[in-house]
Each structure stands twice: as structure tokens, then as C-alpha cells.
Amino acid sequence: MSGMKSVAKTIGTTVNTNIVLQKSTVMIAEPALTKLQTRIKHTQAKTNSKVATEKAKIAAAPSQSQANLTARLQKSIASSKQTATSKAATQKETILKNAKKKAAPMASSVKTKIHVKNQVKEGLNYSLAPFITNLALYISALFGTIMLYGTYVKFAKQIGRFKSFINMEISMALIAIIGTAFVSWAVVAMMGLASSSFADLWITSALLLFSAYNFNAVLVLLLGQIGTALNTFLTMLQVVAGAGMVPVIAMNTFFKGIHGLMPMYYAVRADFNIMYGGTGTTGIWLGLLTLTFVTILINLGIVALRKHQPMLQFEQLS
Numbered sequence: 001m002s003g004m005k006s007v008a009k010t011i012g013t014t015v016n017t018n019i020v021l022q023k024s025t026v027m028i029a030e031p032a033l034t035k036l037q038t039r040i041k042h043t044q045a046k047t048n049s050k051v052a053t054e055k056a057k058i059a060a061a062p063s064q065s066q067a068n069l070t071a072r073l074q075k076s077i078a079s080s081k082q083t084a085t086s087k088a089a090t091q092k093e094t095i096l097k098n099a100k101k102k103a104a105p106m107a108s109s110v111k112t113k114i115h116v117k118n119q120v121k122e123g124l125n126y127s128l129a130p131f132i133t134n135l136a137l138y139i140s141a142l143f144g145t146i147m148l149y150g151t152y153v154k155f156a157k158q159i160g161r162f163k164s165f166i167n168m169e170i171s172m173a174l175i176a177i178i179g180t181a182f183v184s185w186a187v188v189a190m191m192g193l194a195s196s197s198f199a200d201l202w203i204t205s206a207l208l209l210f211s212a213y214n215f216n217a218v219l220v221l222l223l224g225q226i227g228t229a230l231n232t233f234l235t236m237l238q239v240v241a242g243a244g245m246v247p248v249i250a251m252n253t254f255f256k257g258i259h260g261l262m263p264m265y266y267a268v269r270a271d272f273n274i275m276y277g278g279t280g281t282t283g284i285w286l287g288l289l290t291l292t293f294v295t296i297l298i299n300l301g302i303v304a305l306r307k308h309q310p311m312l313q314f315e316q317l318s
Helices: 002-060 063-107 129-159 161-191 195-241 253-261 263-276 281-305
Strands: none
Touching: 002 063, 129 161, 129 195, 129 263, 161 195, 161 281, 195 253, 195 263, 195 281, 263 281
């Protein structure tokens, strides 16, 4: 929340200051520029009159000297034009510089006022609650996945890998539904939220945990237990891409590109809506469900292609 306020203030102040500075500069410089334009037109009129007079003199001069006089006149006109143009540009630049200097105090008087639509209470325990809650659930899924993987490998030899995979998915769903009920109840109690928000928090937490299980299972099914090491790296990406501490607008190009692929991003957004007000929660749930469905299909594809899963026996390594 503090990050979003900082970004909003910076953008608002920069935009407003530039607009006021430009408007004030134009208003102050306009009278002087108008006078300069009038002087330029007057000078041009005098020059044109002088050129006409010189041309008349040339016409009255002997024919053998007219070519020489005409060349000298053209050279004089070109020199005068260049001098006048340079002088006018210098004067214009001076006028604008002085006007900008006078307008600077007006620009510094601009203030940015932020109107908060969905107010978050003061304190890190409130502003970071959606992030911390979902990070804890995601980390629990990180370790839970490797345990469920061990069970999957064991029963894949007995009942077949597809049946074992289905049983693993059922186990993930049951743990997500039952386990997050206690988490959601604790969050409601500790945050002092209305009891009506319990069901929505429960849905979000259950969807996140189930999605996190399948998200972590991709690398584990693909690489075996060593996949957990890579999942740890992905967890670090979730911390930033989840947008719980850093808003999407303040992220760099890399995290802006991947945030939509991270389960925590959807859960954090949904929890902010549920805890502090907001719209589009159903759409966020659908986005998380879509991501979960895609990871399940990927996992099913890995199970179909990989007939034997590597399983380290750590007791044999000692």
C-alpha cells in the first residue's frame, strides 16, 4: 500500500508540475512573444521597402553594372535575413527562459491529493496480511508437494501411474479444502474481519493451495526430488511477482511479464478485495482456476510421457 501511495504521489506531482509549468510559461511569455512578432513584421516591411528602392536604383543604372549591383544586393539581403533570423531566435529563447524562471514558483505550489477508494488500516499487519497469508500457504505447498510425490511414486508401481496421479490430485484437493478452513478462520479472528468474509477467504486460500501444489508438482514430476530446489527459486519469484509488497505498476519488465503466471498474484489480489473492499473477485478466482487447470494438464502430460519416476533413497546415500 505504501509503495502504491509513493508511486501515485510521484506520478501525480510530476504530471501536475509539468502541466502547470508549461501553461504558466506560455501565459507569461505570450505578451513578449507577440511584441517580438510585431517587431519582426515591422522590420520585414522596412527591409522589403528598402529592397524595392534598391531594385529601382539598379534598374536606372547603366546596363553593364546592373549584374554586379544585383549580386551585391542579393548578398546583402541574404546576410540581413540570416542576421535577423538569428537575432529573433535568440530573443525568443531569452523570453521563454525568463518566463520559465518566473513560472517555476507556481509549479512548486502544486500538491497531490490521493483519494483512497478501498482504505487499508494503518500498520504492516494489515497492509501485508494478504501477502503473508498466501506466502505461508505457498511455502506449505512447496514442502507438501515433495511428500505427496513420494506417495505417488510408491503407489504408481502398485496401481499404475494414472490412478496414482488421480489419487494425488484428490489428496491435494482435500488438504486444500480442509486445511485452509482453519487458516481462514484464524485470519478472520486476528484481523477482526466480518464473519461474512470467511467463506470468500476460504475459497481463495483453497484455490491457492491446490494451485500451488500443482504448480510445484510440474518440476517435481519432470525432474524428481531435485525439482524442489528449482521450486524454491520459483517461490522467490512469487514474493515479488505476487504484488503483495510491490504493485505491478512499479515492477520491472521481467516481473510485469511473469506476474500473471504466478498463483500468488491472483490470491493476493482476491484477499485485498475481500479484506478491504474491491470488485472483480470472481474474475480473479476464474483466472486462478484457469492457471490451475493448465498446470494439471501439464502434469498429466508428464505422467503420460514419463513411465518411471526417479526417487532418491536417502538412507542409501549415508
